Amino acid sequence: MMINETLKVLEERFSCGAFTDELPEKEKIEAIAKAAVESPSGTNAQPWRITVVTDKDLLSEMENETIRMMSQIPAYKGFYDVVISTGMKLFYNAPCMIVLPYDAQDPYAKFDCGIASQSIAVAAQSLRVASHIIAINEVAFMGEKAAYFKEKLQFPENYEFGLAVLLGNAAATKAPHQPDLEKIIYVG
């Protein structure tokens, strides 16, 4: 199989399950955010924001509200029970989170959010910054604190929470998932 620097980065990227407290260098975070805004999007609408959150109190508040809301939504009850019984940190102790809100009036914006979040994960991996794309904290935007978080994170009007990417230094490495080549189909 062909290989080069970037293919190696794509291959080595993994969803980090444990971060150290230490914030990655500012220059790295800036380079990662720049890669995000270089992403393609439908008709180049760029229907997202790249919101870099390093405010520890705000991250804790969001984590707590996510857990509280999970307890109230039947679909999340199973995961909630795991979090409570294991004391697992929902944001894996990450010191930085890039939140990607999206324009809810753009029918392609969820695809575009996915695209930009992978730019972030790939750029991070290339700088040996660990990442984890998450969606679970969407529930923090479904309760009575929704308006508060949207204001804190400066969501534009009509924007909703899409995805978030946790960033930091890995406290423990994890092997990337084994790629399932059977999901590739050739119609030639």
Next chain:
Amino acid sequence: MMINETLKVLEERFSCGAFTDELPEKEKIEAIAKAAVESPSGTNAQPWRITVVTDKDLLSEMENETIRMMSQIPAYKGFYDVVISTGMKLFYNAPCMIVLPYDAQDPYAKFDCGIASQSIAVAAQSLRVASHIIAINEVAFMGEKAAYFKEKLQFPENYEFGLAVLLGNAAATKAPHQPDLEKIIYVG
């Protein structure tokens, strides 16, 4: 700003508007498809397929059906008129298209499709293969030929068209779009 091989690839990637007839080397296509299945997805569900289409007749059929359907959907009428009046090639003459159908029962699958399509675009750029992520051919899956295309492309049950990535050699290069750094917000 920090730079490395991968950040340069992310920066140089552009949505190609004109491909040559020539199919990129098989080894490159395989490496690109492998990068796609290495992508992260919600709970690692991998709710997509990576369907590599190099059948010219099938690509033409899909292009023609897309144009025909565009003429029938009011939202696409303006773009349809442009295509007809300019004779523009909707698939930009690309010799290869990776279609990404997604599991319509997975609420995060559109995000995951976006993530995988950016893996494809980035891997391609690293190999100097040009790319263009498109969604317009979704309309070919909205008319009477929907079942035909789904069968030809081996969509699993309950899968719908998500995105497609055109691949090939660039007949003309285009500058990447200027990144809009104002879309980056720091909440620190």
